[in-house]
Amino acid sequence: MAATKCALPEELRGFGTEISPTFRAIARTDSKPVEACLTEESAPDIGNEPIPAHRYTSYEYHREEVEKIWKKCWxxxxxxxxxxxxxxxxxxxxxxxxxxxxxxxxxxxxxxxxxxxxxxxxxxxxxxxxxxxxxxxxxxxxxxxxxxxxxxxxxxxxxxxxxxxxxxxxxxxxxxxxxxxxxPDLEAGPLSEHLGGIDRHFATWPLDKRFAIWHVRKTIRSNWKVAMEAFLEGYHLMMTHPQALPSVAEQGTQYDLWQDGKTAFSRSITPAAVPSYHSKDTTALDAIKDMWALLNGLRMDDAPPLPENIKDRASLAEWRRGALAQMTGADYSGLSDAMMLDSVQYWLFPNFCPWLGEGLPLAYVFRPDADSAETCYMDAWMLIRVPDNAPRPPAGKLIELGPDDPFEPHIGAMGTIFDQDDFNMPMVQIGMHMWPDELPGVTLGRYQESRIRMLHRMVETWLGRPPG
Ligand code: FES
Ligand SMILES: [Fe+2]
The missing domain is CATH 2.102.10.10 (Rieske [2Fe-2S] iron-sulphur domain)
Structure with a gap:
């Protein structure tokens, strides 16, 4: 799939400062060449219309999705x-x-x-x-x-x-x-057609050399799109995950969209180990310390002192290359700082979110858990690199959570983040039922929430109503 021409001008694609740069600025100054797929940009202007609330609440809309997406799509x-x-x-x-x-x-x-x-x-x-x-x-x-x-x-x-x-x-x-x-559609084309270009992006990051050390599935009291949309933008970090701001520059996130007819994928790249613009008192070194603690699975105030040789993003990434090489026997020496640290998340229509890089080696899937617009499953896998020349081990046992069960006791720090996200999802579903008739729909940021708009463009396309 050819990269779509960038249509939104630079000034409408996030902003950076010296201490809290955009990913585009970081990619130009990384200590190693950033991988080709991470330098690709595709930010087409796909409109600014509101998203009708009934797409999240209507049983009829859900039934259309069942017949035309869940029975027809990879x-x-x-x-x-x-x-x-x-x-x-x-x-x-x-x-x-x-x-x-x-x-x-x-x-x-x-x-x-x-x-x-x-x-x-x-x-x-x-x-x-x-x-x-x-x-x-x-x-x-x-x-x-x-x-x-x-x-x-x-x-x-x-x-x-x-x-x-x-x-x-x-x-x-x-x-x-x-x-x-x-x-389920025996007439469907091959998966390779549906993947579009996402396989090109993952060519240098083979997920089949990984195994699921854990897999958690939670029933969420919200429409599957409500749940997935909580993971398609970094705009919510400031309010929902304030603990992340000292080391995650969410305002510098790059968002990219690729569509080719009935196939689409998208991506966000959020810089890590640099402070958010919204974390006013954090220094560049504080951000490194914070990320060092996170990568060691510790809270910042529990972390051991930063080793003397770690003083910036490049040296933190170098430490991580060594630590991962020791753990897996794989060669990380040619990989960029971005691959070692940043949060690079893809989405493939309709509901698959694989992450790329060691920043957060996860994958998510969201789907209706029943014949209802009101509930869904969220599946999340943590994918760990298999040591070189070793067979792929069996996956960790599936952890199944009910709608009131927290993630945190089962998967630790990642669970704290998911619990913060899950705090919003059922409340969004409740709120959608109260959407006022005189407002035509949910308001989306043109750039920071463009991946959500792309999801809706594709759903409507599969339902036979391609947006003009
Ligand atoms: S054996 Fe399955 S329904 Fe009778
Ligand atoms: Fe979140």
């Missing part, structure tokens, strides 16, 4: 290492639909509609390990993990069942960078 179901052995399987539920994803061989996977073809019971209720077959709990009809109907009682009584007629119905499955994507 979507992430899981990581490969979450089903590491033959017969390991999981249930992928989205918007009232249900699919079985199973490892059928050392390097092969299949996905099926999760329905027993006798009388329609959901065939598999929960994830499992090492299955040789799937047996329906109602009348014992049994399928192999390849989907063939293997056995059922009273065969003499079912003349309609012929060879192959009642095999499980497969859906499309493809893999990218350790993630398993499915697509």
């Amino acid at each position: 979507q992430v179901a899981c990581r490969e290492e979450e089903i590491p052995a033959v017969g390991d399987h999981l249930v992928y539920n989205v918007a009232g639909l249900s699919y079985i994803v199973v490892r059928t061989g050392e390097d092969s996977f299949k996905a099926f509609k999760n329905v027993c073809l006798h009388r329609g019971r959901r065939l598999v209720d929960s994830s499992g390990c090492g299955a040789s077959h799937f047996k329906c709990p109602y009348h014992a009809w049994t399928w192999s993990i390849e989907g063939d109907l293997a056995w059922f009682p009273g065969k003499w009584d079912f003349p309609a069942v012929k060879d192959g007629s009642h095999d499980l119905r497969g859906v499309k499955l493809e893999r990218w960078n350790g993630f398993i994507f499915i697509n």
